[in-house]
Amino acid sequence: MKTFIDKILVQPLQEVFQKLAAFVPSLLTGIVVFAAGLVLAWLVKLLVVRISKILKIDAACTRSGVTEALQKMAVKDSPAKLVGRMFFWLISLIFFVLALSVMRVPVIDQLLERFLLYLPNIFVALVVLAIGWFLGNFLGRAALIASVNAGLKAAGPLSKGIKGAVLLFAFVMAFEQLGIGRSTVIAAFTIVFGGAVLALALAFGLGGTDLARSFLEKRFKKPGDSGQGDGLRHL
Amino acid sequence: MSPGGLRPSIFVARPGHRPYNGLAEYASEVMLGNTANPIGISQAKIADLKNVDIVVGIPSYNNARTIGHVVRAVEAGLTKYFPGRRSVLVNSDGGSSDGTTDVVRAASTDFDSVMLDHRIGGFHKLVTPYHGVPGKGSAFRTIFEIAQKLEAKACAVVDSDLRSITPEWVELLIKPVLDEGYDYVSPCYMRHKYDGTITNTIVYPLTRALYGKRIRQPIGGDFGFSGRLASFYLTKDVWASDVARFGIDIWMTTTAVANRFKICQAFLGAKIHDAKDPAADLSAMLHQVVGSVFDLMEDYAEIWRTIRKSEPVATFGFVYSVGLEPIKVDLEKMIEKFRMGVRELAPFYRSFLPEDVLAFLSDLAAQPNRGAFVYPDAEWVRTIIHFALACHWKLVSREHILKSLTPLYLGKVASFVIETWESSAEEVELRLEGLCRSFERQKGYLIERWDGKA
Numbered sequence: 001m002k003t004f005i006d007k008i009l010v011q012p013l014q015e016v017f018q019k020l021a022a023f024v025p026s027l028l029t030g031i032v033v034f035a036a037g038l039v040l041a042w043l044v045k046l047l048v049v050r051i052s053k054i055l056k057i058d059a060a061c062t063r064s065g066v067t068e069a070l071q072k073m074a075v076k077d078s079p080a081k082l083v084g085r086m087f088f089w090l091i092s093l094i095f096f097v098l099a100l101s102v103m104r105v106p107v108i109d110q111l112l113e114r115f116l117l118y119l120p121n122i123f124v125a126l127v128v129l130a131i132g133w134f135l136g137n138f139l140g141r142a143a144l145i146a147s148v149n150a151g152l153k154a155a156g157p158l159s160k161g162i163k164g165a166v167l168l169f170a171f172v173m174a175f176e177q178l179g180i181g182r183s184t185v186i187a188a189f190t191i192v193f194g195g196a197v198l199a200l201a202l203a204f205g206l207g208g209t210d211l212a213r214s215f216l217e218k219r220f221k222k223p224g225d226s227g228q229g230d231g232l233r234h235l
Numbered sequence: 236m237s238p239g240g241l242r243p244s245i246f247v248a249r250p251g252h253r254p255y256n257g258l259a260e261y262a263s264e265v266m267l268g269n270t271a272n273p274i275g276i277s278q279a280k281i282a283d284l285k286n287v288d289i290v291v292g293i294p295s296y297n298n299a300r301t302i303g304h305v306v307r308a309v310e311a312g313l314t315k316y317f318p319g320r321r322s323v324l325v326n327s328d329g330g331s332s333d334g335t336t337d338v339v340r341a342a343s344t345d346f347d348s349v350m351l352d353h354r355i356g357g358f359h360k361l362v363t364p365y366h367g368v369p370g371k372g373s374a375f376r377t378i379f380e381i382a383q384k385l386e387a388k389a390c391a392v393v394d395s396d397l398r399s400i401t402p403e404w405v406e407l408l409i410k411p412v413l414d415e416g417y418d419y420v421s422p423c424y425m426r427h428k429y430d431g432t433i434t435n436t437i438v439y440p441l442t443r444a445l446y447g448k449r450i451r452q453p454i455g456g457d458f459g460f461s462g463r464l465a466s467f468y469l470t471k472d473v474w475a476s477d478v479a480r481f482g483i484d485i486w487m488t489t490t491a492v493a494n495r496f497k498i499c500q501a502f503l504g505a506k507i508h509d510a511k512d513p514a515a516d517l518s519a520m521l522h523q524v525v526g527s528v529f530d531l532m533e534d535y536a537e538i539w540r541t542i543r544k545s546e547p548v549a550t551f552g553f554v555y556s557v558g559l560e561p562i563k564v565d566l567e568k569m570i571e572k573f574r575m576g577v578r579e580l581a582p583f584y585r586s587f588l589p590e591d592v593l594a595f596l597s598d599l600a601a602q603p604n605r606g607a608f609v610y611p612d613a614e615w616v617r618t619i620i621h622f623a624l625a626c627h628w629k630l631v632s633r634e635h636i637l638k639s640l641t642p643l644y645l646g647k648v649a650s651f652v653i654e655t656w657e658s659s660a661e662e663v664e665l666r667l668e669g670l671c672r673s674f675e676r677q678k679g680y681l682i683e684r685w686d687g688k689a
Binding site: 138141142144145146148149151153155156159230231232233234235 | 429430431432433434454516517518520524562563564565568569571572575576579580583632634635638639641642648
């Protein structure tokens with residue numbers, strides 16, 4: 001009986017305690033590493049916020065519309081603080097990963113490896129979204145100004161449509177980069193985008209034949225005409 | 236053959252290239268018109284021409300219809316008013332495909348019908364393509380270079396599409412330089428009261444307030460200048476920039492004024508030409524012209540900041556009125572474009588226009604009564620100042636800033652037309668004087684914000 005209890009209970013417990021005893025130092029080391037990382041992250045955050053203020057990042061973001069966009073997303077922090085916070089979490093994450101690797105648990109090591117290999121995809125997706133956002137804003141604004149100057153009544157919707165199309169394209173590319181629902185997203189995008197283009201072509205080409213003709217005549221008429229419907233010479 | 240037995244010498248650049256066996260062969264190839272290098276042609280021709288007094292340049296690109304008249308007028312002007320002076324006409328061509336250069340070579344004046352007494356003069360024609368960035372500025376650069384090499388004392392440039400040019404234009408552009416010691420002669424035209432609205436509402440008053448000289452047509456297109464000033468122009472490194480493409484006129488005027496050359500104006504009468512605006516598109520025109528003015532503000536900030544008031548410049552020529560064709564103005568369309576611009580572009584304007592200007596624009600756009608549609612000078616000046624500041628501080632895309640000025644400009648023009656519809660040309664000129672004074676009064680406002688102190 002005693003041997004049975006030893007075998008079933010005592011020995012496994014002893015093994016667990018031994019493993020725990022072997023693991024505890026690694027755990028403590030990991031905790032220390034992570035704590036050090038948090039302290040370092042906090043210091044880097046302070047430094048980055050200070051540098052951002054010296055470089056006037058806040059003013060630049062206000063001018064370019066980034067601050068306004070963030071406020072629309074209910075982000076109340078200034079861009080400088082946001083950048084500082086990003087660095088804080090980035091360094092914290094790095095030290096968290098380091099702390100986990102110090103513990104030397106095989107399953108955790110494998111998960112970490114897959115996560116680290118996936119990180120560049122996240123980074124690229126964020127870059128694609130950022131570029132898409134800036135490009136969408138720029139092209140939307142260019143379309144708005146051009147269509148207002150041309151006197152098009154649908155200037156606002158046209159501009160929003162172009163901005164939306166660019167952002168949609170950026171989102172699709174980001175999802176593709178992340179490998180999320182690749183074929184579904186691409187198929188959906190192709191259907192929607194292709195359908196919209198086809199619809200516009202049919203509407204304009206078939207339904208607006210006369211309008212298209214008069215539009216082209218107005219657009220390509222001789223430069224001698226002012227295009228403003230009057231005889232003003234502006235130079 | 237012109238009176239006095241002098242035959243114009245004409246040299247033509249042709250494609251093709253082979254090496255020359257010494258200068259003699261090169262010179263004979265030049266005489267036969269078989270050389271490949273147009274600059275080399277100029278070099279050979281210049282070697283023959285020494286102590287040239289006057290260079291008149293005509294930049295051209297596909298102007299066969301009109302350039303013949305211009306050449307004849309210049310030739311008659313040089314022969315009539317500057318007999319005994321050595322003169323060269325330079326046609327700087329941008330690769331015309333309609334036979335422009337052939338027209339230049341063939342153009343000659345029947346002096347018997349133009350003048351009662353025969354004059355003897357030295358007149359040469361030089362036809363050369365220009366190189367560099369396509370545009371009027373590159374054509375002018377070639378003319379400046381030739382004038383420098385020929386050590387010309389006085390120069391003039393005239394547009395190749397002028398229909399109203401007379402021989403007297405040559406006298407008026409050259410004589411102040413040759414006889415009175417001026418360095419720069421700006422043109423002054425008799426125009427319809429609603430002609431040149433970009434010049435009247437922006438370029439003239441702004442340039443006057445900035446640089447202190449009341450030059451009425453700073454982007455006239457036909458100028459006189461000294462050889463000294465031509466050489467000075469060549470020292471500037473602008474020939475790969477927008478100056479070479481479309482900003483040469485305002486650049487020449489501003490550079491001469493800002494560098495304290497002796498400036499005057501010459502009244503030339505009506506300017507009638509084949510209307511070839513930089514672009515038929517108004518927003519492109521504003522982008523180019525106003526953009527050039529704003530760029531020059533960056534270059535000469537240290538100079539215009541110190542100037543506090545403007546002064547008139549000497550004007551040569553007999554000022555007279557001419558009957559001008561009435562102009563049709565579509566006020567409804569302009570006001571509608573203004574309203575649409577303010578409505579749709581308000582979020583964009585908010586990134587660089589102050590709240591009080593935005594509030595004024597919104598109120599004006601909501602004004603239903605056409606008679607009460609008034610864009611006061613003070614508000615217009617502040618609008619232009621903030622557009623200049625937006626470009627200076629690079630708040631957003633420069634092209635977007637300049638093109639978004641279009642609806643506001645149309646609003647100002649509409650307001651101006653409504654206000655002066657019953658006014659004579661003289662009354663409109665007085666009204667513009669008020670606008671200029673408004674620009675001058677608010678210069679301090681501009682300077683404070685330019686330096687970032689407000």
